[in-house]
Amino acid sequence: MLSLGPLKLHSIFSLSPLAGYTNLPFRLALRELGGLGLATTDLVNARSLLEKNRKAIKLIETRPEDRPLAVQLFGSVPEEMRDAAVILESLGVSSVDINMGCPVKKVCKVGGGSAMMNSLGTTARLVKGMVDAVSIPVTAKMRLGWDDANWTAPDLARALEDVGVAAISVHGRTREQGFKGSVKLAGIRAVVEAVKTIPVIGNGDVTSASAAMTMIDQTGCAGVGIGRGAFYNPWIFSQSLHLQTTGELLPEPPFKERIRLMTRHLDLMVEIFGEQLGCRMFRKVGPWYAKRFGPAIEFNRRIVGISTRAEYDEILEHYLKWREPFLDADGNLKPSYQPAPMPLNFSDAPASAQRESIPVPSGPVEIW
Ligand SMILES: Cc1cc2nc3c(=O)[nH]c(=O)nc-3n(C[C@H](O)[C@H](O)[C@H](O)COP(=O)(O)O)c2cc1C
Numbered sequence: 001m002l003s004l005g006p007l008k009l010h011s012i013f014s015l016s017p018l019a020g021y022t023n024l025p026f027r028l029a030l031r032e033l034g035g036l037g038l039a040t041t042d043l044v045n046a047r048s049l050l051e052k053n054r055k056a057i058k059l060i061e062t063r064p065e066d067r068p069l070a071v072q073l074f075g076s077v078p079e080e081m082r083d084a085a086v087i088l089e090s091l092g093v094s095s096v097d098i099n100m101g102c103p104v105k106k107v108c109k110v111g112g113g114s115a116m117m118n119s120l121g122t123t124a125r126l127v128k129g130m131v132d133a134v135s136i137p138v139t140a141k142m143r144l145g146w147d148d149a150n151w152t153a154p155d156l157a158r159a160l161e162d163v164g165v166a167a168i169s170v171h172g173r174t175r176e177q178g179f180k181g182s183v184k185l186a187g188i189r190a191v192v193e194a195v196k197t198i199p200v201i202g203n204g205d206v207t208s209a210s211a212a213m214t215m216i217d218q219t220g221c222a223g224v225g226i227g228r229g230a231f232y233n234p235w236i237f238s239q240s241l242h243l244q245t246t247g248e249l250l251p252e253p254p255f256k257e258r259i260r261l262m263t264r265h266l267d268l269m270v271e272i273f274g275e276q277l278g279c280r281m282f283r284k285v286g287p288w289y290a291k292r293f294g295p296a297i298e299f300n301r302r303i304v305g306i307s308t309r310a311e312y313d314e315i316l317e318h319y320l321k322w323r324e325p326f327l328d329a330d331g332n333l334k335p336s337y338q339p340a341p342m343p344l345n346f347s348d349a350p351a352s353a354q355r356e357s358i359p360v361p362s363g364p365v366e367i368w
Pocket of ligand 1: 018019020042072099100171204205206225226227229
């Protein structure tokens with residue numbers, strides 16, 4: 001079990017924020033599969049929340065079954081961050097996560113860092129203001145630092161622990177790396193060693209239950225945050241929890257179950273965003289499911305233009321027929337059409353596959 005202050009999580013495997021993806025329909029679909037401890041929203045601008053901006057309010061939309069839920073805040077004005085945290089607490093959110101950049105001065109001077117990262121002291125004061133204002137846990141998410149010469153996360157984590165944060169999430173890459181290269185498990189371990197008692201949630205590249213366990217074994221982290229891996233393999237939370245508690249690796253879910261989940265995900269998107277927007281947003285979701293379908297060109301070609309729920313049924317029916325020639329007499333994909341085994345970590349996949357399969361965010365990557 002993992003505790004963030006008073007908040008007890010039944011699973012140490014959590015959903016990391018992915019702007020544009022970790023919305024309510026996706027969180028609910030994942031929760032129904034089990035094994036998910038804490039889920040986090042996309043990052044939300046604290047000021048927009050205070051101004052009751054329509055988009056910000058939509059980002060924090062939740063339901064009782066969407067618990068425990070962390071909302072991730074982004075901002076540099078201490079009063080705004082504090083007041084936004086107070087609002088979130090009053091709305092019944094389980095914890096508040098702070099999106100943190102890297103505190104190296106040279107980065108901030110040239111505008112590369114977020115303003116709140118000017119110095120450890122400034123950051124710590126901002127965070128303390130939030131911690132003092134709410135009784136729900138306040139956590140922070142950071143990268144290792146600016147580059148390999150500046151792994152600033154351990155010092156920052158320790159300073160934040162001193163002002164009362166309940167946990168630290170750390171993506172084991174530097175800003176210089178962006179999303180390239182491999183995750184530095186030694187960097188995550190350095191953060192684990194720097195804090196006194198609070199849990200550290202290791203994050204980066206985990207796409208399988210065994211990779212989640214490797215991250216724990218090699219870093220000593222108390223929990224694992226999974227972002228893109230949840231799209232690649234939505235069952236990763238239940239598989240990881242199962243592996244952690246029984247030592248047994250579960251097989252990949254069958255095709256039928258993938259279709260069931262994909263349909264459920266779309267139905268939740270339609271229910272929550274309305275048919276028009278839900279279907280439009282599903283255009284970038286469908287191809288993720290198709291990555292494990294085997295031959296799927298025909299599905300992808302049509303799903304990226306979907307506009308109505310009825311169209312989905314038609315696309316699926318057509319695709320299932322189109323797929324038949326690739327199946328054997330038992331209805332399984334013939335061996336030559338089966339997708340390659342899933343890489344344990346994104347960074348284990350060949351570079352060409354990484355480019356194809358991992359969406360590189362178009363948003364403010366320097367703060368993720
Ligand atoms: C499309 C996309 C959007 C992201 N949005 C956020 C965000 O809003 N806040 C944040 O702290 N990190 C964000 N991240 C970073 C992820 O939370 C995570 O740290 C990173 O992707 C590494 O973990 P993963 O390999 O499990 O995805 C984003 C990453 C991606 C790819």
